[in-house]
Amino acid sequence: MKYEKEDVFDLAYLLSCAIKEVAPDYSKEFNYQNILELATKHQVYNIIISLIKNAPDISSEYKKQFRDHNLTEISKMLVVNNEREKIYSFLDEHSIKHMPLKGLVIRDYYPTQSMRQMSDNDILFDIAYRDEIATFMKDNGYKCVATGENSDDYKKPPYSMFEFHKDLFFEGNDFCPKFDDLWANATQDADNPYLYHMGINDIYIYSVCHMYKHFSTAGCGIRFLADNYLILKKECENLDWNYINDFMGRYGISDFEQKTRNIAYKIFDAVELDEDELEMFEVIMNSGIFGSETVRLVNKINNIEADSLNQAKRIFITKRLFPPKKKMIADYRILEKRPYLLPGVYVYRFFKALFNSKRILNEVKTINKIDTDKEH
Numbered sequence: 001m002k003y004e005k006e007d008v009f010d011l012a013y014l015l016s017c018a019i020k021e022v023a024p025d026y027s028k029e030f031n032y033q034n035i036l037e038l039a040t041k042h043q044v045y046n047i048i049i050s051l052i053k054n055a056p057d058i059s060s061e062y063k064k065q066f067r068d069h070n071l072t073e074i075s076k077m078l079v080v081n082n083e084r085e086k087i088y089s090f091l092d093e094h095s096i097k098h099m100p101l102k103g104l105v106i107r108d109y110y111p112t113q114s115m116r117q118m119s120d121n122d123i124l125f126d127i128a129y130r131d132e133i134a135t136f137m138k139d140n141g142y143k144c145v146a147t148g149e150n151s152d153d154y155k156k157p158p159y160s161m162f163e164f165h166k167d168l169f170f171e172g173n174d175f176c177p178k179f180d181d182l183w184a185n186a187t188q189d190a191d192n193p194y195l196y197h198m199g200i201n202d203i204y205i206y207s208v209c210h211m212y213k214h215f216s217t218a219g220c221g222i223r224f225l226a227d228n229y230l231i232l233k234k235e236c237e238n239l240d241w242n243y244i245n246d247f248m249g250r251y252g253i254s255d256f257e258q259k260t261r262n263i264a265y266k267i268f269d270a271v272e273l274d275e276d277e278l279e280m281f282e283v284i285m286n287s288g289i290f291g292s293e294t295v296r297l298v299n300k301i302n303n304i305e306a307d308s309l310n311q312a313k314r315i316f317i318t319k320r321l322f323p324p325k326k327k328m329i330a331d332y333r334i335l336e337k338r339p340y341l342l343p344g345v346y347v348y349r350f351f352k353a354l355f356n357s358k359r360i361l362n363e364v365k366t367i368n369k370i371d372t373d374k375e376h
């Protein structure tokens with residue numbers, strides 16, 4: 001759905017006040033119901049909860065809704081922090097190099113770590129210990145819910161989700177920037193020789209690349225702008241812009257980096273956006289934190305070279321049913337050592353999809369509704 005412009009900028013204003021630790025102007029009339037809905041969709045309600053608590057004009061009903069969201073997030077954080085400590089201890093004890101990623105790094109740029117909500121915990125690791133990690137996670141109540149693309153994902157109810165990254169991006173995707181010097185640029189922890197901290201240039205570059213990946217496929221939310229704003233505010237003078245600009249240019253996202261940087265500065269420093277920036281910001285605000293499935297499908301289909309839209313749809317569905325070999329090997333570890341099983345795994349995957357027919361049917365319905373014009 002599209003949101004009222006006033007509500008969008010009110011949320012941005014409250015976010016700006018929160019991350020700068022200044023009190024907002026409470027004389028302004030806020031639509032707290034819409035702000036709560038927006039903040040939830042973009043996973044930023046933890047950032048503004050302290051401001052909402054002090055708002056003199058908010059009803060007890062909406063104040064309770066914000067408080068309930070916040071209490072749930074605190075409960076989640078306590079559980080996940082405890083789980084993370086166990087995992088880090090295991091990695092240390094077994095001499096496994098590891099590097100925190102994404103939210104685990106960016107949360108340190110916020111006034112308090114609890115402001116930065118995280119749907120999962122991302123950790124880069126030495127792939128030579130993949131089996132040992134898999135065994136440990138299984139023994140500690142985790143279920144491996146995915147082994148595809150660039151990470152092994154483990155889930156444990158009610159809140160814990162850990163993604164162990166083999167790489168930062170998957171080679172099979174159209175956008176796959178290479179961070180060849182990532183470990184060399186990282187800093188070894190002073191107290192733990194197996195824990196590494198990502199270099200500041202790579203922190204910013206990875207955040208922008210991660211944002212671009214989501215924006216270009218399904219969309220992304222305002223939290224990415226807040227992340228990049230806080231990184232830039234603290235590190236701008238320390239960043240090697242020649243290195244950053246060269247990297248961005250190499251992967252064709254220089255314009256994206258510059259535009260999102262300008263938008264972030266303007267939004268959180270209360271400067272008016274130009275027409276082009278406003279259009280992009282509206283797309284971001286209507287996307288939600290990680291965009292929408294419909295947008296993802298539209299973009300995928302529009303990027304397929306075909307003579308017609310219907311042909312592009314057929315090609316997309318065929319690839320969904322029978323992905324390329326590289327993706328199949330990423331999704332099914334057994335194929336790493338036994339590639340000759342590929343035909344059988346295709347059959348297994350097909351029948352597995354039939355048992356998840358509801359999701360498949362919903363995707364097919366969405367594809368059938370797509371009527372975007374294709375240009376050649």
